[in-house]
Amino acid sequence: MIWNRLSLVCVLTLLFQQMAFAQQASGDFLRSIGHIYVVVAVILIIFLGIVLFLLYLDRKLTKLENQIKDNE
C-alpha cells in the first residue's frame, strides 16, 4: 500500500522534472498558444493518477485471484 503511494509520488516527481526540463530545452513550450499546454498537462496528470490507482486495484485483485486459486 505504502509502496504504491510512494511509487505514485515518484512518477509524479519525475513528470515534474521532465516538464521543467522540456521547458528549458524548448524555450517556453508550455506558455505557447495561450498556455494551452498547461491544460494538457493538467489533464494528463489526472489521467495518469487514475491509471495508477487502477493499477493498484488491478494488483490487489490479482493477489485475491491467486488466493482463490490456492484455496481450490
Place this chain on the structure above:
Amino acid sequence: MIRQSWWKILAVVILLYTFLAGLLIPLKPGIAEVTPRALQAGTEVELTVTGYNSYYSKAKNELRAWLKLEGDVVLKAARIEVVNDRTMKLHFNLPQYLPSDSKDDACSLILDSPIDGAIVLPEGIALTQDSVNLLEGKKLWSADKMDQLNVGPKLTFPYRSVLYETIRNQYFHVPLWFAMIFLFMFSVNFSVRYLRKYDPDADLRTLALNRAGFVFGLLGTVTGAIWAKYTWGAFWSWDVKQNMTAVALLIYSAYFILRGAFQDEEKKARLSAVYNIFAFAALIPLVFVIPRMTDSLHPGNGGNPAFGGEDLDNTMRMVFYPAGIGWTLLGFWIASVAYRVEKLQQKLLDA
C-alpha cells in the same frame, strides 16, 4: 445491468461533454499586446495591436478603435491598417492638450469589430503632456463619440490576461476538489454508521471512499501546482489554501497509516472510524474557513473575489457545473470499485 449502473453511464456522458465543451469552445477575442504603452500629447502615434483569437482582416473596413479617458472622453483612431488577422496598426492624432489637470494621465484602448465584438484592453496606456490646459484639452477631445458597439461571438470563454487558455482548468482542477469533499463526506457518514451498528461493511466503504478521495486530493494538489506555476509563477507559493489542503491530505494519509497499525480487525475499524470523523472535522476549517481569513491567491479567499463576474461567465457555468457533477460521479465509481475489492478480500479472509 443498465438499471444498476445508470449513474456510471451518466458520469461518462457528462465527462465527455466536459472534455468536448471545455476544450473546444474558444476564448473570446482579446488584445494580447499593444506597443508602445506610453504616448505623448501633440504627436501622431502608431500603436501596434496584437490580437488573440481575433479576425481583423474579416472586418477590415468596419474596424473602429478609440483611446478612452475617464468620463467617456474618447479619441477615435484616424486610420487603421490591418496587417493580418492578429495584427493591426492604429494611427492616432493626439491633440496638444489632454482633458486633464495633471501632466500624466492613463487611457484604455477599445476596439470594435462586427466579427470580434467590442474589446477593451485591460491595462492602461500612459499619456503625458508638456503643459496643462484643461479647457483647451476638453475642447480638443470632445469631437469623437463612441457608439453602437458590436456584440462579439456568444459561445466563448472569457479572455483574461495571466490566465489565457488555462481558464479551462476550471473544469479539471476545481471539480477534483468537489469530488474529494463529497467522497470524504460520505466516508464520514459510513464511519458514523460503523460506530452505531458495528457493521464491518461500513468500515470497508469508509476505507474505499477515503482511498478515492485521497487520490482526488493528490491529483488536485499536483494539477493545482502546475496551474500555479504558469499563472502565479511557482509550483508552490506557500499560499494559505495550498498549505492547508496539504495539511488536510497529511491528516488523511495518517488514516491509512493508522489502519496498518492494528492486527485486530475490530479495533482497527473502530479506531479508524473515530479518527476519520476527526479528520473530516479538521478538513472543513482547513479548506473552507482558514483560507478565507487571510490573504490567498485562490479566488474566493482572503481579499480575492470568487470566480465570478468576468472570471466565470454563463458559458463557463454551462460547463463548470456539469464538470463538478461528472468528476464527483467518477470519484464514486472509483470508490465503488475499490470497495468491491476490499469486500472480496474480506470474504476471502473470513472463509
